[in-house]
Amino acid sequence: MTLAWHTLIDFHECDLARLTDGDGLRTAMLEAIATAGGTYVTDIFHQFSPHGLSGVVVIAESHVAIHTWPEHRFAAVDIFSCSPALDQEVIIARLGEWLEAEGRRVDPRERGLHAHRTVSEYGQKVG
Numbered sequence: 001m002t003l004a005w006h007t008l009i010d011f012h013e014c015d016l017a018r019l020t021d022g023d024g025l026r027t028a029m030l031e032a033i034a035t036a037g038g039t040y041v042t043d044i045f046h047q048f049s050p051h052g053l054s055g056v057v058v059i060a061e062s063h064v065a066i067h068t069w070p071e072h073r074f075a076a077v078d079i080f081s082c083s084p085a086l087d088q089e090v091i092i093a094r095l096g097e098w099l100e101a102e103g104r105r106v107d108p109r110e111r112g113l114h115a116h117r118t119v120s121e122y123g124q125k126v127g
Contacts, residue, residue: 001112001113002110002111002112003082003111003112003113004062004080004081004082004110004111004112005079005080005081005084005086005088005108005109005110005111006078006079006080006081006108006109006110006111007078007079007080007088007092007106007107007108007109008076008077008078008106008107008109009076009077009078009079009092009095009096009104009105009106009107010074010075010076010077010104010105011074011075011076011077011095011096011099011101011103011104012073012074012101012102012103012104012105013073013101013102013103014068014073014074014075014099014100014101014102015073015099015100016070016073018098018099018100019052019053019068019069019070019073019074019075019099020047020051020052020053020068020070022045022047022053022055024098025045025053025055025066025068025098026043026045026055028094028095028098028099029043029055029057029064029066029095030043030057031094032064032090032091032094032095032098033057033059033064033091035087035090035094036086036087036088036090036091036094037085037086037087037090038059038060038061038064038081038086038091039059039060039061040057040059041058041059041060042057042058043055043056043057043058044056051069051070051071052067052068052069052070052071053066053067053068054066054067054068059081059086061081061082061083061085061086062080062081062082063078063079063080064077064078064079064080064091065077065078066078066095075095075099075101077091077092077095079091079092080111088108092104092106
């Protein structure tokens, strides 16, 4: 049974100024989440020295996080939602447009309870 949808997005060749604009990035994320049907709870953004940003927006559906590497013109985004109503494609498209990314890689995953049993990296049965 799928309990959540977890999507990892790599944005490549992003606009350098956008990767270091904390206020602009926060606004872009909040607008993208609202347009996608997300319910805002709280957020935190941190500017690293000498460069890079990390930000997390907690939403009622779970979270959206971003980490930027301006020196590589790269941003990694993580969208985790317990609600199928959250339109993750909207968030991906809006952030990609705002970052002016020339390329992206999207890795969607279903998270939750699965009928089969697997072995964890520690050798214990899980699931």
